[in-house]
Amino acid sequence: MAAVPINLVIEQGTDFYATFTVTNDDGTPLNLSGFNGTCKMKTSHASKATPISVDLGYVSRSAGKISISMTAANTTNLKARRYVYEIILISPNNVKARVIEGLVEVTPGVL
Numbered sequence: 001m002a003a004v005p006i007n008l009v010i011e012q013g014t015d016f017y018a019t020f021t022v023t024n025d026d027g028t029p030l031n032l033s034g035f036n037g038t039c040k041m042k043t044s045h046a047s048k049a050t051p052i053s054v055d056l057g058y059v060s061r062s063a064g065k066i067s068i069s070m071t072a073a074n075t076t077n078l079k080a081r082r083y084v085y086e087i088i089l090i091s092p093n094n095v096k097a098r099v100i101e102g103l104v105e106v107t108p109g110v111l
Contacts (some may be wrong), residue, residue, distance in 0.1 A: 003086070003098040013076045013109035015069070022064040022089065022099050029064030034092035039068045041085035041104055052078070056087065080108035 010016045022030045030111065035058075040051035059065035086101040 003101045005102050006100055007102045008085070008104045009105055010070065010075055010078065010106045011109065012078055012080055013072055016075055017067060017069045017070045019059055019065060019067045020087075020100055022066060029062075031088070032058060032061040032066070033063070034051055034063055035089050037066070037087060037089040039085065039087045041083045043081065043083055045084055052083075054085065075106070076109075078106045080106050082106075 004020075006020070008018060009052040021058060024030050033077055035054050039054040039056045042049055042051045044060065055073050056071045057067045057069065059067050066087070066089075067076070083106065086098050089099050090096050
């Protein structure tokens, strides 16, 4: 399964939430029962800095629906710039797959 590219925008100082549906190669929802995962972002693929953790949740495991989120307190601490991110899921058999990746544009707040 190849990672699906999806670009995002996070508004600095606000709550961020996005949902995705992970599918099998034939387009049907992937049953995520027993899966674990992570979402990380950083300033570039080559960056040596510690990646920023993004909360990953399961909206409906049987329907392949996941969510990522950050609180307003966490987005306030992000510098306004472009980042890269990826969502990695780990199957019950311990197989790791990057399912979604892309760019994140953090836009500055006024306050």
